[in-house]
Amino acid sequence: MNNREYTEIILRELSKTLSAVDPLKAEEFCERIEKAEEIFLAGAGRSGFAAKGFAMRLMHMGKKSYVVGETCTPNITENGLLVVCSGSGSTKSLVNHADKAKEVGAKVALITIDPDSPIGKIADTVIEIPAPSPKSARQGNVSSVQPMGSLFEQSESLFLDAVVMRLMEKEGMDSDAMFGRHANME
């Protein structure tokens, strides 16, 4: 098959997966973002890259956002929100992060395939994305011809970009204002 045929398959899979995400949960997630004083993003591998892309857009919107593990990320406090992106919901380093966040009284949101996972059980808000998981017994309801966790990672990324658009709408923010905060030394 050629590239166009493959992208059509991917887009059909994404359409199925994203239309199964609960819009009320998405709205709850937006509210958590807005209420938090500081927002910390955590994720491993390709899930982590999507998480970083979201952290960057939050910074563009003028919010205090951080990526767990990066150089200048401070301690989380009770006014913070930890957003964990994890297909399996059980990656050990991410479970640690979530446990520590809860210990200090911070809120935890999880974007995952498996709401019954260890992080799912302690999270304040769980966004379920029904994609297949290479690491978990739970496989979601949407099948995929893509390798490994690709469908989850893509869905997570587009879900978060839709959250950005909703936050822009709620806060009356436009692209130019955001571009003004864009890193200007590269």
Add this chain to the structure above:
Amino acid sequence: MNNREYTEIILRELSKTLSAVDPLKAEEFCERIEKAEEIFLAGAGRSGFAAKGFAMRLMHMGKKSYVVGETCTPNITENGLLVVCSGSGSTKSLVNHADKAKEVGAKVALITIDPDSPIGKIADTVIEIPAPSPKSARQGNVSSVQPMGSLFEQSESLFLDAVVMRLMEKEGMDSDAMFGRHANME
């Protein structure tokens, strides 16, 4: 609008943009990947996160892949391929990378909105993605309601995931074999 409505808008924009990518150029890009001894990925910001996601999948496929700027990335040689992901095609640090790669005789591939950009002019293969650019005069033919370069970054990411599927098809590789190379210490 709610999250589902926003993801529908995003998917419609992606469908328009990705269906305008030249499948013959995509096939040429796959061939460059296969011929290269080592593949180096470079990109800034969110374009860079999509580039890293592709570098990781290439590693999963057993290829020698590197991200420019990461700790253990060696020098590029004449048998290497540099893949630059840059909406504007003119980010200065990326222009430097492309210049240096050409100097040592390596090949350069560019994924961009603007094939007439400085990197576009020296690249051996150019993949044009007709999304709007916040940094360039050239705006692509597909309009977007999304902020900044989001449509380009999403398109780049899904284009590269389709490239992974095509490479898997050509090389008879399956998801399980790739998962076996997945980082196992997290």
Add this chain to the structure above:
Amino acid sequence: MNNREYTEIILRELSKTLSAVDPLKAEEFCERIEKAEEIFLAGAGRSGFAAKGFAMRLMHMGKKSYVVGETCTPNITENGLLVVCSGSGSTKSLVNHADKAKEVGAKVALITIDPDSPIGKIADTVIEIPAPSPKSARQGNVSSVQPMGSLFEQSESLFLDAVVMRLMEKEGMDSDAMFGRHANME
């Protein structure tokens, strides 16, 4: 030679190099840090790791610090200070960063072997560390049996740690207060 003998050689080289750094320039550098609203650190390779270590300590001290190229690093403004760590003072990506910072009216400080380098010429404060450089004609006055830029990188790192101690003294800050801001999710 065994490890102890090698560390003795390294410490003798460091003693010579660090005793040749101008303490008045160091004090000027501390003042620039204190005056800046936001401090941006930039460096490539091992110089960059030392720069990140300093950015982290500034965060521990309660200052707004960022590493150029990390996810949540915003635009620099006229009230910002860019600290570039570059043995040669001529690494292209770092020259770009310094140029852009000057364009917006920010201050630039450089830690380098070569004060006559391109970045040295535009920097507001230059800290000269007289170590040998693998990339520059200028070699510093202190010879080294260590490979590549190791003596510079080590000197840069300890110089910056001494700056941290001086800032703590000036601001009456202690280690416990700093530890309270230490990332608490790992």
Add this chain to the structure above:
Amino acid sequence: MNNREYTEIILRELSKTLSAVDPLKAEEFCERIEKAEEIFLAGAGRSGFAAKGFAMRLMHMGKKSYVVGETCTPNITENGLLVVCSGSGSTKSLVNHADKAKEVGAKVALITIDPDSPIGKIADTVIEIPAPSPKSARQGNVSSVQPMGSLFEQSESLFLDAVVMRLMEKEGMDSDAMFGRHANME
């Protein structure tokens, strides 16, 4: 005090700490590096930056080295060596890495203040650096006026640079050969 006085204090502390590191253990560590097919470095915060600096030098020497958590780092196998840099020896994410490495039959080396820590107990080689620890009951025998874990991090970094010199001696490698593998696109 001025910068020069502070660097003199730091160098005196380093001299005491590094002269207390067991040279036979250091030699054992060098042998583990030489025997390993692939070397994985792991560390958090400033310990992690020193670990990355060492991973980079190993790459310059032509060894297959990786940093845990970076994009193209593959799975570790029984022929791999995991080097953990952790003052406390008990950072949870690093304990996970060490556990997983042992599970697949890889070797683990630890550079630490506390040899009796969780990672110390499972490591095949432990390098003890007797600096104070902000996170551990064990404080090392060398006191420090520096904040947080600075003395450990500096000692770790110089210890590893001495290891590089010893490996160069054993393998007859010189700085020019290493510089030839240095990243050439920045």
